Structure formats: C-alpha cells, structure tokens
Amino acid sequence: MVISAFVVVIFVNHVTKKDHVSVQRDLSMRELKQLIKEQIQAEERYLSQDGQKPSSQNVVNIQTDIVRRKKSKEKRKTTKENNTGPKKHDSSTDIITSQRLRGSKKRYIVHLCDSSRACAGWGDRQRGVVAAYLLAIVTNRVFVLNMTSPCPVRNFLQPHKYDWEIPDSELVGKSAITVGGVRATDYHKVARFQDFNKVYDYDVIYLRSNSDLLNIIKSNPLYKNRIPNWAKTYRHRAFKNGWEKLMTPTNHMTKQINVLLKGVDLQKQGDLVCAHVRIGKNAQLPNDSPNRNSIESVDALWEFLDPYVKNATRIFIATDSMEVRELARKRFGKKTLDSGGTIIHIDRQRKSGSACDGFETAILEQLILTKCHVLVVSASNFSIRGAFLRGTNDKLFMFRNATVKPFNMGT
Incomplete structure (x- = not known):
C-alpha cells in the first residue's frame, strides 16, 4: 500500500523566543505514524461512501x-496498413x-x-x-x-x-x-x-x-x-x-491574485503572513474526514501568528471552513485577507452546482500561499504542495493538534 500522506521531515532547530505559544520541537515518530494511519482510514471511508470498488x-x-x-x-497492425494518409500535427x-x-x-x-x-x-x-x-x-x-x-x-x-x-x-x-x-x-x-x-x-x-x-x-x-x-x-x-x-x-487567475494582494509589498519580508487551516468535516464539507484540526484549537494558531501579523500589511487565511474565516476576521480585523470564494472538496463534492467555483477557489488560494513570507501549513497535501511551490523553509511551520511546529521540506 502506498501512503498518500506526505512525509514529514523533522526540523530540529530551536524556535525563536518571539513565538508566543508553546511550540514543540518536532513530530515524534508515533505522531507521524498516527497521522498517516488517520489519513489512510479517511480515504478508505471516502472511497467506500463514493461507491467505488476497493x-x-x-x-x-x-x-x-x-x-x-x-x-x-493485431488491431494496430491492421490500422497501420489501412492508414495511408499523413497524420496532422497541431x-x-x-x-x-x-x-x-x-x-x-x-x-x-x-x-x-x-x-x-x-x-x-x-x-x-x-x-x-x-x-x-x-x-x-x-x-x-x-x-x-x-x-x-x-x-x-x-x-x-x-x-x-x-x-x-x-x-x-x-x-x-x-x-x-x-x-x-x-x-x-x-x-x-x-x-x-x-x-x-x-x-x-x-x-x-x-x-x-x-x-x-x-x-x-x-x-x-x-x-x-x-x-x-x-x-x-x-x-x-x-x-x-x-x-x-x-x-x-491564466490571465483570469493572475488578475484575481493582483486584486487580492493589492497593497501588499511582496519584496518586503514579513509583509504577507499566511496560514492554511484544514478542519475536515464541517458545515461546508459534511462528508469529509473528521481527523483534522478542531475549531477550538484555532486560538493557538492565532496566538502564534500575532507577533508576525503586527508587522505585516495583511494576513491571508486559506481554509475549508466558513467559521474559521469569520474567526480570522474578528481576530485580525482589516488586516485579514481571504478569497471569499466557494468552499467545497473538489472531488467529494464534484457533482454540486458550485463545484467549478470551488475548484477555482482552491487553485487561487494555493497560488496565494506560494507568495507568503510567513507560512503555516496544515497536515494537508493542499498546503504542503503550496509550500513546495513557495520553495523555502524560511518561516515555514505546521499547525496540528493545537500546536505550531517548525516544518522542514528538506535540504
């Protein structure tokens, strides 16, 4: 069986004193194995619900x-013998x-x-x-x-x-x-x-x-x-x-990115602070797996982000929960930035009438994550791939189980 979860590489450096929450230094092997087990079980439940064969x-x-x-x-041989005209190339x-x-x-x-x-x-x-x-x-x-x-x-x-x-x-x-x-x-x-x-x-x-x-x-x-x-x-x-x-x-997506990031200085380190908050099963994703972050744990993330947001122009929150969006707006006020787009799971809710809008939201939000000076990812391939495309371990963290931990993609 191939594990569909990403492989977490442990970042062992000490956390700087300016981080205001208690931050564990690393992910234990027990935690990592449990995370992988949870994600496998969640996917198997989904496939079962979707009516697919094992x-x-x-x-x-x-x-x-x-x-x-x-x-x-034999069919290809026959086709080749019968096809004497030149093939067109675009x-x-x-x-x-x-x-x-x-x-x-x-x-x-x-x-x-x-x-x-x-x-x-x-x-x-x-x-x-x-x-x-x-x-x-x-x-x-x-x-x-x-x-x-x-x-x-x-x-x-x-x-x-x-x-x-x-x-x-x-x-x-x-x-x-x-x-x-x-x-x-x-x-x-x-x-x-x-x-x-x-x-x-x-x-x-x-x-x-x-x-x-x-x-x-x-x-x-x-x-x-x-x-x-x-x-x-x-x-x-x-x-x-x-x-x-x-x-x-596309030009359409580029225009949306420029509108969202208006006023943000991407050349100024620390000007854009971002986090991806993956909750899992909630009002927007009723058939999703529940083993993600809890709403109650989000306060710990806000505390971690506070000192970074203080010196930033905007904080961008990508999430699968409207409740998290509202909590971020209450916490950070006018500095809060979100796409405002439709929230769905692009596969599990692919038959819904708003599925295409949700697909656009997912791609747009990940594109924003790739530009962030400070990035906190969840235990989700969505933001992990966003971190890969961002391309640096500088000020990169993971939020899980009410804790924020340094995350290292590798050398």
Missing part, C-alpha cells in the same frame, strides 16, 4: 491483460515540446481525471500530474493532461514551458489502456523495476494516479540516463521544477 479491483491485472494486448497489436503553439516522441510513431501517457472516477483533492492531483509527466519523459511518450473534474483545469491554469494539450482527434483509433486509480498501486512496481512500455504495450496509457512516483521512477535502472535535470534533486524541488514547467495561471 483499489485492488481497480488496478489493471497485468497477467490477465496479455490476451488483450495481443489483440490490440503546431499552433510556440510552447516548447522537446520531450515529445521523436520518430514516426507517437505514443502517449494521458493523466486522466474525469467525472467517472474519484481523482482525490487538489494537492493529491498535483503530485500525480508531475509524476505522470516524468514517467512520460523516461518512457519517451507524449504527456497529455486531461483534467475535467469538476470542470476543466484549463479554465484556471494553462501550459507553460510544455504544451500538455492535444486535439482529441489525435488519439482516435489508437490502442489504449487505463491504468491505476485512487490508491491503486500495482503499476508502481512496474515503474520501479520493469520496462513500462513493454508491460503496457499500447499507444495510449490513460493513467489515473494521485501517487508521488518521482523517487520510484528515479530508482529504476532502465531510466537512469533518461531522468531530466529538473528531477535530479530532492523530492520537493523536483515537484516544484516539474509543476512550473507544466503550469502557469
């Missing part, structure tokens, strides 16, 4: 798939696509997230996207992103240095297989020990994954000489590098 039934059975692959090869973009397959025959890895299956939350999706991108590079395939749940991610983020969009017609008539799913793990062994292209010998691999495969792929001897420079580093840096090659905000 992951063992969702995973592609490699051995029983051999016959299907042989039939698919050259309407100037974005770099150097990782695309060289040669006469393209093959693809499509990271798939649609409404037919669970995709998990935003942070989980992000790590799966970057992992699929790296897998496409080492297997010499075209990487394609197809994320349409709860609405197209292209509404908010657009290709940056790599164009992950292709015409739908480009995949028509090609042999294909769907691999993985939320909490599926069989393909991990293939990525670590085998030739992915031989095991999944199809033109198109639709990969449903929210797993962090970076270190798994990098450990495969077959791919040692194919790892791009951006991935030859620590996990958090590799994620940041890969994500920034793929994504940049």
